[in-house]
Every structure is written in structure tokens, then in C-alpha cells.
Amino acid sequence: ILGGVEKPDVTFTVSDKDWLGITEGKLDATNAFMTGKLKIAGDMMLAMRVPTLFPTQR
Template structure:
């Protein structure tokens, strides 16, 4: 599965049932390496999530990882804490938002 398909599938689930993002207003950047390298932006606000294949706004939390690990993370096949400790995931910005992202991902993985 591609990074773009992974993101759009996740956002479809979020926007169909925004309970996991209620009251949030945040921009995340995912700086990915690998075949699908680039910066991907996810913006959450007004009980909906949108995606852009470039950094259009300043992010409060940026996650750096490989495209393969990003897909594993979103699908629930990689523990974010373990990935961080092993250096497979780097976080810049507000650390608390990375924990909130983990909660969001867990909400929509089922």
C-alpha cells in the first residue's frame, strides 16, 4: 500500500466518524524517507482532517520516519514508543501531540 493511500484511507475513517478528533486544531507533518520520500501534511480542525502532499502550514508536531515505517505505524503494526526508542521515529515539536496522534491512530485502526 502506498503512503498516499494509507493517509487517504485513514482520513476517510476519521471524517466519517470524527469522535477521535473532536475539539482538536493541529497540523502534523510527516517527513518520510524511502521510495515515497517527502513531507506530508495532515491538518485537523473543525472536526475534520485534510491532507496535503506538501508542507503548506507550520506544524506543531513533525514525525520523521521511513515510508515503510509510516505505513506500519498507521496500520498498527509498529509500536510508536519502541520505534522512537530504537531511532526509527524522530519527533520534533510538541511531544504531547505525538501521544495524541497515537491515540487517534489506535481509535481508527480497528
């Protein structure tokens, strides 16, 4: 989110290329996390629910 959020519940750090891969179903979010391509800080339970927002990750 441009400008950020004051107190986010969860933060994702990922390259533009890898984020597009996740949202397009070309890169598995769990695999990206396990290989260090996706870094997560904050509420892990909430983070685990985010991939379900993308039909390709369900």
C-alpha cells in the same frame, strides 16, 4: 502533508514502511521512537496523542 505546513506544531520523520507499520499496528509507535525509526520535533505532548488516532495503537 504534501507541500508542508507553514508552522507545524509537531513534525514526524519516519520511513514510508515504518509509518505504515505504525498505522497498521505492526510497529509500536513508542518503540519506533525509542529505536530511532521515528523522529519527533516540536510539541511532544501533542505527538504523544497522535497514536491514539489509530485503533491499533490504543
